[in-house]
Amino acid sequence: MIVPQGILQYQIFKRRWLVLFAFCSFTFTNAFGFVQYSPILTLAANYYGVQEEQIVWFSNCYYLTYFAVCPFTIKPLEKRLDLSLMFASLITMLGKMLKIRIGQWIIYICKQQYSIALIGFIMIGLGQTFTLAAPAFISDRWFPIEERTLSTSLGSFFNLVGLNFSIVYASVSFKNTYDQYEIKNKIDQMNLLFSILSTCSLLFCVLMIRNKPQSPPSKSAIFDKMEIIPSFKSAFSSIEVTMDLLTFSIFIGVSWAYMVVIAILMVPFDYTIEQIGYVSIVYAATGTIGGTSASIYMDYQVKNHQQPNYDYLIKIFLTIGVLGIMIKALIINYVNDIVIVILTGIIGLGLNSFLPLALQCYIEKLFPSFELVLTTIIMQMSNVYYDQLQIKLLGFVFGYILILDVFLDIGLYVILIGLSPFYIYLIFFYKTKYKRLQIEQEFEPPSM
Secondary structure, three states, rough: OOOOOOOOEOOOHHHHHHHHHHHHHHHHHHHHHHOOOOOOOHHHHOOOOOOOOOOOOOOHHHHHHHHHHHHHHHHHHHHHHHHHHHHHHHHHHHHHOOOOOOHHHHHHHHHEEEEEEHHHHHHHHHOOOOOOOOOHHHHHHHHHHHHHHHHHHHHHHHHHHHHHHHHHHHHHHOOOOOOOHHHHHHHHHHHHHHHHHHHHHHHHHHOOOOOOOOOOOOOOHHHHOOOOOHHHHHHOOOHHHHHHHHHHHHHHHHHHHHHHHHHHHHHHHHHOHHHHHHHHOOOOOOOHHHHHHHHHHHHHHHHHOOOOOOHHHHHHHHHHHHHHHHHHHOOOOOOOHHHHHHHHHHHHHOOOOOOHHHHEEEEEHOOOOOHHHHHHHHHHHHOOOOOOOOOOOOOOOOOHHHHHHHHHHHHHHHHHHHHHHHHHHHHHHOOOHHHHHHHHHHOOEEEE
């Protein structure tokens, strides 16, 4: 193919799929610790010799660490994507190893096992600071415009799949387990398995991830975008974009928190640990399938030079999710298990399918702001929801308040009340501006 002089030729490398695979394996294993003890809260508390509230702080380590550290990961990811993810995968692996009661060194600190585990979760949380905002950045750096939404979707959903795998493993493994010695052995085995998988993901990162392709896959990949501070300011530059940020963040935060809702809210209704695990599968599966299918359709539209229907789909998905929560809140005390599973699947389809589409919408609307900054802000806000002592914004100690008895009665209604103003805004006032897509489709140089 002859390319006119002065016209940049874009090139697509097969390695992009190896990069994405390695990242997916890392975010999959990093997510384990967030909810691994949620289905077995009482057993874990007995194992560590602490109160259940203290076990919840393992999950809170993710929230706190991400909120405090994530802004400082933007520059390393921008400069060296490969080394940043290798480092994050390494500290995740080491953090998981700290939770295993093996090795000679642990003999001297066996009475402090909860403290050691807490340090391990903090290290895993540090690893997570490199993952949540990265999928959109990886898709922009490595993938052409017609694969951008799908690659973002896969990178995001493998975190959800990791959460679900952790819940299901704990739910199934500890079925009918009451003997303290057996509980101890099974928790040790679980932590050992998760450590082995984390080690594998580190190897994948070292072998497969590279910083960036030799030639850009799209115009956006080499576009002169805003610096970090101007990009941050752009997210709050008007009431409209601030409401966009708050709206996207709260729905993403609730979709994460609902994993914990499933694990805890269903216990008082006589659901077994195993049943909770199966319900979690449905919640994650419907969202993953729905979001991936929608992403493939969006990329198909882009490939055919059409404007993707982001707004239409995110409004449909969120309506499905909100209606599912509303119906479940009204009938949870009166219906059988099958209906609960179906409603959980509907809620998962609505809330989880929203994530990759929302990220692409937000990046499109605020282009040429740096996408890694924008997704970092969204993910950070999603980790902040309710603090028990002050006004709560969007996702932080949400998992912690679930242990309160009052939540068992009004929890779903609390979610609905919190979502209502943002849902109304999204349905009636939100509109995507396709700034990035318009620039890229003005002139499309040949690709190899």
